Amino acid sequence: MSELVTYERQGEIGVITANNPPVNALGQGVRQGLAEAIAQGVADGEAKALLIICEGRTFFAGADIREFGKPPQAPGLPEVLDAIESSPKPIVAAIHGTAFGGGLEVALACHYRCGVASAQFGLPEVKLGLLPGAGGTQRLPRLIGVEPALGMITSGDPIGGKEALANGLADELVEGDLREGALAFARRIVAEGKPPVKIRDLTASIEEAKAKPSLFDDYRKRIAARARGNLSALRCIDAVEGVVTLPFDEGIARERALFQEALVSDQSAALRYVFFAEREVAKIPDVPKDTPTLDVKRGAVLGAGTMGGGIAMNFANAGIAVTLVDVNPDVLKRGMEIIERNYASTVSKGRLSQEEMDKRMALITPGEGLEAVAGADLVIEAVFEDMALKKEIFGKLDTLARPDAVLATNTSTLDVNEIAAATSRPGQVLGMHFFSPANVMRLLEIVRGAKTEPGPLATAMAVARRMGKVGAVVGVCDGFVGNRMLHQYTREAAFLIEEGALPQQVDKVITGFGLPMGPFAMGDLAGLDIGFRVRKHRKAQGTLTGRYAGHVADRLCEMERFGQKTSAGYYRYEKGSRAPVPDPDVEALILKTSEELGIARRNISDEEILARCLYPMINEAAKILDEGIALRASDVDIIWINGYGFPAHRGGPMFHADSVGVKSVYDAVCEFQKEHGDVWKPANLLKKLAEEGGTFTGR
Ligand code: T1G
Numbered sequence: 001m002s003e004l005v006t007y008e009r010q011g012e013i014g015v016i017t018a019n020n021p022p023v024n025a026l027g028q029g030v031r032q033g034l035a036e037a038i039a040q041g042v043a044d045g046e047a048k049a050l051l052i053i054c055e056g057r058t059f060f061a062g063a064d065i066r067e068f069g070k071p072p073q074a075p076g077l078p079e080v081l082d083a084i085e086s087s088p089k090p091i092v093a094a095i096h097g098t099a100f101g102g103g104l105e106v107a108l109a110c111h112y113r114c115g116v117a118s119a120q121f122g123l124p125e126v127k128l129g130l131l132p133g134a135g136g137t138q139r140l141p142r143l144i145g146v147e148p149a150l151g152m153i154t155s156g157d158p159i160g161g162k163e164a165l166a167n168g169l170a171d172e173l174v175e176g177d178l179r180e181g182a183l184a185f186a187r188r189i190v191a192e193g194k195p196p197v198k199i200r201d202l203t204a205s206i207e208e209a210k211a212k213p214s215l216f217d218d219y220r221k222r223i224a225a226r227a228r229g230n231l232s233a234l235r236c237i238d239a240v241e242g243v244v245t246l247p248f249d250e251g252i253a254r255e256r257a258l259f260q261e262a263l264v265s266d267q268s269a270a271l272r273y274v275f276f277a278e279r280e281v282a283k284i285p286d287v288p289k290d291t292p293t294l295d296v297k298r299g300a301v302l303g304a305g306t307m308g309g310g311i312a313m314n315f316a317n318a319g320i321a322v323t324l325v326d327v328n329p330d331v332l333k334r335g336m337e338i339i340e341r342n343y344a345s346t347v348s349k350g351r352l353s354q355e356e357m358d359k360r361m362a363l364i365t366p367g368e369g370l371e372a373v374a375g376a377d378l379v380i381e382a383v384f385e386d387m388a389l390k391k392e393i394f395g396k397l398d399t400l401a402r403p404d405a406v407l408a409t410n411t412s413t414l415d416v417n418e419i420a421a422a423t424s425r426p427g428q429v430l431g432m433h434f435f436s437p438a439n440v441m442r443l444l445e446i447v448r449g450a451k452t453e454p455g456p457l458a459t460a461m462a463v464a465r466r467m468g469k470v471g472a473v474v475g476v477c478d479g480f481v482g483n484r485m486l487h488q489y490t491r492e493a494a495f496l497i498e499e500g501a502l503p504q505q506v507d508k509v510i511t512g513f514g515l516p517m518g519p520f521a522m523g524d525l526a527g528l529d530i531g532f533r534v535r536k537h538r539k540a541q542g543t544l545t546g547r548y549a550g551h552v553a554d555r556l557c558e559m560e561r562f563g564q565k566t567s568a569g570y571y572r573y574e575k576g577s578r579a580p581v582p583d584p585d586v587e588a589l590i591l592k593t594s595e596e597l598g599i600a601r602r603n604i605s606d607e608e609i610l611a612r613c614l615y616p617m618i619n620e621a622a623k624i625l626d627e628g629i630a631l632r633a634s635d636v637d638i639i640w641i642n643g644y645g646f647p648a649h650r651g652g653p654m655f656h657a658d659s660v661g662v663k664s665v666y667d668a669v670c671e672f673q674k675e676h677g678d679v680w681k682p683a684n685l686l687k688k689l690a691e692e693g694g695t696f697t698g699r
Contacts, residue, residue: 005033007040013186014040014047014089015179019055026102027064028073034106035075038083038091048190049090051182052110058097059119060106065128065272068263077102077134078256081109090189090196094182095119095170100158105132108139111196114172114185115161121169122158126232128275129268129649133259137239138251142202144169146209150219150240154233200248209244216241228514230649232271235262266659270651273697274641277634277652281472282461284454285631291458294406296466300325300367300376302393303383304335307410310438311380313339316360317439318466323376325367332366339364342439373401378463380432382410390414391422398423406456408432412483416449416476426451430460433480435643443643444469445480470642475629481636482643484624485653488616493519494549495676496609498594500601503570504582509609514647519613520570521580523553524563528570532557546679551593556586611668618657619669622683622696633696654696666690 004020016037020030034052041050054060063077084091084106093099093107095115100122107113107121115121123132123140131137132153141149144167152159164170174181209215216237223233239258242251262268283289299315301308304326312335315322324339326332340361346352365372370393373379379401381393390409397407407429409419420429431447444464448457457473464471474480479487493506497520507518517525535550556562556569563569564578571580594601621636630636637652650656657665666686673680682690689695 003033004029005037007037009044009047010183011187012046012048012190013183014044014050015183016041016050016052017055018052018060021056023058023061023098024054024056024103025062025064025066026060026077026106027067030060030064031075031077031080035080035083038080038087041091042087042089047089049092049186050087051092051094051186052084052106053094053179053182054096056097058103059093059095059099059115060103061098062101062103062124063133065275068272069269077105078252081105081134084109085111085196085198085200087111087196090186090194092182092186092189094174094178094185095121096178098122098158101125101132101136102134105134105136105139108135108143108199111198112171112185112189112194113164113169114174114182115164115170116178116181117161117173119161119164119170120158121160121164122156123153124156124158126154126156126236127271129230129232129265129271130262131232131236131239131255131259133256133263135252135255137236137255138243138248139199140169141209141240141243142205143199145205146215146240146243150215150237153236153240154219154223206244216244228511228516228647230514230647231265231267232262232649267649270649270655270659273634273651273655273699274637274648277638278470280632281470281635281638282465284457284461284473287454287458287461291454293455293459293462294377294404296320296377296406296459296463298322298376299463300373300379300401302326302370302373302379302381302397304328304332304366305382305384306338307434307436307438308382309335309339309342310436310440311382311410311434312364313342313360313439314434314467314469316363317468318463319363320463320466321363321365323365323367323372325370325372327369329368332368336364336366370396370400373397373405376401376405378406378408378459380408380410382434385411385413387414387418390419394419394422394429398425404428406430406459408460410434413479416447417451420449420451427453428456430456431476431480432460432464433474435482441643442468442470443482443639444471445474445482445639445643446471447476447480448473449476470638472635472639473631474635474639475627477624477627477629481621481624481630482639484629485617485620485636485640486644488620489613490519490523491549491679492612492616494552495547496604496612497552497590498597498599500594500604501609502582502587502590504580505604505606506609506613507580509606510613512606513610513614514650516645524569524571524573524580525578527563527565528553528557529562532562547677551597552590555589555593561586612672614653614656615665615669615672616680618653618665619680619683619686621653622685622689625696626683626685633698637697651697655699658695658697658699662686662695663690663693 005018041047091110092112093110096119098120123136125132161173165173219237235258239255242254299322301312302325304324312322312324343357347357416431420426430452433445435441435443446460461471503520507521510518538544561568567573572583624630633654637654640646640652641648669682
């Protein structure tokens with residue numbers, strides 16, 4: 001018997017216990033152990049029923065993702081599940097933690113399922129570019145109904161114990177100790193002489209689905225509309241459709257074929273890379289896991305504007321009391337009202353209960369004076385982007401905030417080291433750069449200053465996790481990682497429309513690649529006046545260098561076309577609509593600008609547009625890695641996927657560069673340098689990897 005899975009009999013129940021930390025992934029050893037234990041239990045004359053339970057923090061959390069892409073090792077999971085389902089003795093799954101993917105498929109092959117109320121039940125394979133490959137697409141619909149199963153399988157989102165009990169996925173929720181409760185449940189099964197219920201034999205829900213012939217096509221349309229080129233969910237629908245159109249074993253065979261297709265797809269390789277990259281980003285090489293952190297029980301946010309309000313909501317959403325501070329009572333009042341409105345709209349959409357909203361609002365206290373930060377463990381400043389103002393505030397915070405408090409700035413452009421130097425405790429100062437809307441966007445750039453100590457850094461990372469954010473540690477430079485790359489992307493986009501393209505052509509290429517929006521629609525959403533002010537400021541300071549990228553944007557702003565907020569920018573917007581409509585006036589303005597700049601417009605291919613938008617970002621990221629501003633290429637990918645909507649099924653800009661081939665990216669960058677100048681000078685790392693045949697992500 002493998003040491004990962006044990007078998008022992010407790011009275012008339014054969015108990016199979018798995019123990020493969022940290023998440024009981026169904027690796028080869030566990031599958032082997034399960035197969036052997038099932039055989040032993042079935043052969044055990046004293047055992048009237050069997051129970052499968054896991055040690056540690058969770059029931060099987062799925063197949064071992066690290067095994068994907070490697071030669072498959074026997075026994076396969078489907079084989080093990082067939083042995084479970086065909087057992088002549090009832091087999092009960094006892095579930096706690098996260099029964100995900102292959103783990104839930106093990107439970108579905110069992111004849112009965114019980115669990116604790118806090119358990120989560122899910123088939124998240126679609127998030128890995130896969131689909132359930134061990135019967136989940138055929139058994140779950142038979143058990144809970146085709147439509148609820150389609151929802152779980154195409155979204156990959158789990159359901160809780162109560163919902164599982166309600167829809168029949170769980171037969172019973174046990175109170176107290178799971179093992180005791182599950183043993184009692186199994187004994188009742190025996191006492192009541194209940195037979196093994198094989199889900200493969202259930203048909204009621206199939207008849208129901210047969211009555212809705214357009215069910216699957218409607219689902220495809222809905223999914224395709226928001227998939228942005230990610231094929232995973234569509235494959236899931238194809239597999240589930242087999243439940244209605246094919247006998248069980250043929251449905252299983254179809255699922256298997258679709259699974260194999262997904263397994264070798266680039267999209268799944270990208271999404272599996274992102275899975276591990278999202279876990280890697282939390283690890284800071286010189287800040288060990290056990291670095292002491294401040295237990296943040298109270299936060300304070302300075303500045304009750306849009307960002308400040310969103311940041312305060314993050315504290316409340318994490319169950320942390322927070323004081324929202326603003327020296328201007330009207331701004332403070334408006335800030336609190338906006339927070340209340342945001343929560344109320346979430347309640348109205350049914351995504352939050354009124355009770356939970358009240359609980360969160362109760363955690364947010366308005367504070368009029370800076371003194372209000374006194375009791376906070378973590379203070380986050382989110383005032384206007386002005387260095388003198390920020391330094392003045394941090395100077396005051398230095399005396400008002402608790403000596404052990406962590407002081408953070410939400411600046412997106414200013415030098416965090418200079419701000420830290422305005423205090424006597426630069427070791428406790430760092431940047432926490434949220435993305436707008438701060439209560440929605442998952443990304444949080446945690447800016448490590450030259451003097452930031454490991455403790456405050458680890459504290460900020462821990463708070464990010466509690467807020468449900470993806471915290472990525474970055475160094476101090478202009479625009480940190482995300483915006484610094486974005487500047488290269490928007491610069492080239494501006495040049496492309498001077499040289500021959502139009503905003504709608506560029507945006508179509510970028511959305512076709514999988515981003516939610518192109519650079520011009522994004523500019524209109526953010527407001528063109530922000531960039532206009534920065535360019536004017538830099539012009540006045542004489543800090544503008546190289547070819548100017550603001551000719552068209554300046555002319556639009558001079559015409560008060562600031563984007564969605566003025567219903568006109570690069571596009572025009574119908575009343576009450578956010579849909580960008582190409583505007584002949586803008587086209588005329590662009591053609592006139594090219595003429596005034598003496599640029600002969602030319603046809604620009606979609607390929608060139610994609611390369612000129614993505615490659616400057618990749619090149620800049622290579623410089624960022626050269627400078628150590630980002631710890632890993634995979635961090636850059638996580639930043640762009642969670643902060644800028646880069647499609648996860650393409651793995652992020654650096655994974656994409658590896659997919660295209662670093663050499664061909666380098667060659668293209670060199671070509672663009674010849675044509676457009678040293679703004680395209682290849683980064684050392686890009687050159688080095690291209691010459692050595694290396695990759696950014698090491699795969
Ligand atoms: N395989 C391999 N390693 C895994 C793993 C898995 N399935 N799940 C987690 N880990 C590692 C993870 O990399 C990390 O490692 C450590 O465990 C702790 O994870 C046939 C095809 C279960 C909710 O998609 O969602 O089954 O960084 O930091 O926040 O149909 O992990 O410490 O070295 O995430 O408490 C389907 C994936 C697989 C679930 C726990 N299953 N896992 O979250 O801890 S496909 C999944 C999770 C499949 C079948 C198909 C989460 C979690 P390290 P963690 P956590």
